[in-house]
Amino acid sequence: MKNISTPSLPHVRNFALGLLISLPLTGIGTGLHASVDRTAFEAVAPTIEQARANILISRQLQFTHLRDQTINDELAGEVFADYLDYLDGQRIYLTQKDIDDFEPLKESMGASLRTGQLQPGFDIYNRVQTRILERLDYALGQLEEGIGQFQSESDETLLLDRSKADWEPDQEALDQLWDKRLRNAVLGQRLNGSSDEEIIEVLTRRYESQRKRISQMRSEDAFQAYMNAFTGTWDPHTSYFSPRNSENFNINMSLSLEGIGAVLQSDNEYTKVVRLVPGGPAARQSQLSPADRIVSVKQEDEEEPTNVIGWRLDEVVDLIRGPRGSTVTLEVIPATASDETVTRTISIKRDKVKLEEQSAQSDVIELDRNGETYRIGLIDIPTFYADFQAMQRGDPDYKSTTRDVRRLLENLKEERNIDGLVVDLRNNGGGALHEANDLVGLFIDQGPTVQIRGTDDQVQVLADQDPSVAWDGPMVVLVNRMSASASEIFAGAIQDYGRGLVVGSQTFGKGTVQAVRSLNHGQLKITQSKFYRVSGGSTQHRGVIPDIKIPSRIDNSRIGEDSLERALPWDQIEAVPHARYFDFSNVIDDLRDRHQARFSENPEFRLLQKEIDFLEEQRETTMVSLNEDKRRRYQNELERRQLTIANARRELRGEEPFESFEAMEEHQEQQAAAAHGNEDDELDFIVREGGHIMADMLELDRRMATILPSGTVTARAQ
Incomplete structure (x- = not known):
């Protein structure tokens, strides 16, 4: 840096x-x-x-x-x-x-x-x-x-x-x-x-x-x-x-398809990265991160960057946008920076968001435990998508999350012979609401999926009307702080129905719906309704609390609905009748104990925890020394600790350690120039842990191999 x-x-x-x-x-x-x-x-x-x-x-x-x-x-x-x-x-x-x-x-x-x-x-x-x-x-x-x-x-x-x-x-x-x-x-x-x-x-x-x-x-x-x-x-x-911003309303959700693929928002005098669009150049490169703040923007044909501190969001977006194939260089204050004088330069080649990389993908995790092999299916869903134009044309093969997941499930069942399923919704910022509703329907017979309350206090209930079930076996849903909106609706429904366990960290907590209304001068985006789970609790502010928690590097104090000033509070309404497929209360403590025992011995988790502790120390730093000797010693110590963590991770992957902090930075810059970075190691071992939790479930209760409805819930959520 x-x-x-x-x-x-x-x-x-x-x-x-x-x-x-x-x-x-x-x-x-x-x-x-x-x-x-x-x-x-x-x-x-x-x-x-x-x-x-x-x-x-x-x-x-x-x-x-x-x-x-x-x-x-x-x-x-x-x-x-x-x-x-x-x-x-x-x-x-x-x-x-x-x-x-x-x-x-x-x-x-x-x-x-x-x-x-x-x-x-x-x-x-x-x-x-x-x-x-x-x-x-x-x-x-x-x-x-x-x-x-x-x-x-x-x-x-x-x-x-x-x-x-x-x-x-x-x-x-x-x-x-x-x-x-x-x-x-x-x-x-x-x-x-x-x-x-x-x-x-x-x-x-x-x-x-x-x-x-x-x-x-x-x-x-x-x-x-x-x-x-x-x-x-x-x-x-x-x-x-403003009238100009009204023409660019999409900047509040993502950059144009021919951009870097990042969701941005204003954060005091800075423009802050909220999340990366799945399949976008920034996500593929893995150098830009949520909570990074943009200091300057430089085009490939410019000698000097343009400082954008204090600029309006739309003006910063205009600078970052550009033709496909061109390169934009961002100077950012990393979310992990010790103070605002520490910046990092990232070059990103603009490209279209690759829709195939937004599509649901499947894999199989094989786990050998106690002489038995478990085959756990994995479905990764980066976003809730649907080809609305093809749907309106009546194209029978139009693409959507639910249709793709149904096809993947059929393949996992018939050709891969899986024992359980892990659905990965980490970093899924939401998307089409009806797709979240339909996706829940793949795992339940019939029933409500989400409630929506408007300003008149009238409640609309969305429901799955299709009695067919694509997967009736046990499942785990992985979430993190970047799982938002439609992801929270799906995860909350799976949890309320007792259809599976939710594993990971507290989700974003975006449980409101906005409408855009025209004015005589510009437009007003106004919050008009709120999402509620079938159990009655809102997804707003609180999000979905996992059944088994796994810590994350993401700073909850800077990312998430409850980090925003005057976010609407959590509340609840009446529950709607819904089936309860399995009561996890008899096994959840044992599942948590097994998870904790496994993680306490897992070198990847210990490394993640060490990194989280380091980041929290940095976040708690309120003062910076103006003494050069003290400041240099402090910076050297920060670099030493970052290098130690990076080399420990490389050792786990069987790679040669970096000789110096400078060598590590040079390696990162080379990856940025190549427009692809290291896979996030947190993802790999957490996916495996989701598989192990699934295997624990199968071992603890073989009845879960084929789940049957166990009753109907009609009481108010507690």
Whole structure:
């Protein structure tokens, strides 16, 4: 990894606000210690169309959103706080005096949000942009004086996450904070082996790029930021799309098919990777990871990358998109990075998402245990797909998840003679709802699969009407934190029916449905319904809790519904009558004990646990030293531990260890250039463990070899 300064810019994704009266905010000082002659920020102003859209948004939120709340002083206070968080989430631009100046606006905000009086919100936006330019000019002025002043011999430290810190009292205190930030940026470059001249060139170019971005801000940027602070107080999936973003609505789900295949979202001033699209270039390459944050984007015909900190999501996506066969290079802060100065460069060759790699695939795991061989079928389902166009044309051979899985099951039963089945839904982010419903039907006779409650509290029940069963034997469903939406519906139904065991880690918890509604100016994506399991519990927020848990590298505090501010809560409704095929209560403790005994002796699991512990240590790090010797020792220790883990994994695979950390990075870069990386070792041994759990089930109770319904559940879920 290399170290590069990544100073924060404001969060200007789809977040915003509205106010009643216009209070001009005066007394803005420069706060600069060097003479820097640069263009000032040109204030932006609201339009009549935006004011009308604000009023429409207010009505839609109050009367059609699933969450019932009114626009009052309490809610206005939340909007005010959110707006400031999104504009200056790390509290590095505004002072406490600025916050005090804003306070009168907060008092009248409730009325302004209902009536479309936007100017006060724009005043806040304009003040923040001016403060950002002041800070960038201060940094550039310091660089013009040279970086010899940024010595790294003191024992000072820098707080990594300032989102909960107090606002600095005045400009002088901000100067001191920015001196620390600059010292940290310079130190990161020095540890990377850069000369003073190179450091000045890199940091100047970076700050100038960010400054240029601020100077190009326009009215729609302020309105979008403003309205999304407002809509976000209902839930994180309700948001405003400007007219331009309305044309690119698909960016909130994935990049275009001719792209890198990644689901992105705004995360304060950064664009964050949420998940990788199965079959996409990024997934095939295995270098980009969930929770990585994008710092810059570089095209193959460009000499210098474009810094995208503080850019809107749609603009970042526009840079990443490109023609098939071209290469885009992303500079990212890895999810595992110790601080924001540590970045990694990843080159990805754009391509179409390969549909065949999204299709369900099958395999057989053979396990020799106690003189007996178990043949466990494996079906990997990357997504819930359906060829809707072929279906509408009446094509009898149209492709879908359920049709493919039925065919694979027939082959596994008749030609492979399997004893049990493992269905792998890890990293499956969902897809077609009707496919989740139909897929459940392959494993039950008939019955409900999911409940959907709307804003009117009416509940719609989807059900399998087909009495045929494609597989009536025992099964295990593998899930992880990236299993979401339709995956959670399927896993929850299998668990509720007692049809199989769910194994892995807590799922994502995305249990809401959104609709897009046109406005006079842009569109509103609004949450209108919620999924519930047949047992009555929602999949929202809580997701599906596995029967047997396996830890994961994924950081639940950064990925998942319960990591999002104001996510709708878990709740429950009445259960619907459904069969219960097997009661696992008599065997689950024994199954867990066997699993734990096996994992305690498994070198791959011990290595995974060691890596998880290392990552958790990094996540708990709140301060970084500005002393060069201490920082170098810290970085060397991090590299040593990463190298130890990587070499232990290579030893398990019978490969030669890396001689150095640099050799490991070079190997990773070569894999990136070849557009394919190592298979994730976690996947292989967890699949095998799913097979072992299945074999345990067969050994503990031979009755499960052919499961029969054991009753009907009608009670409320507990």
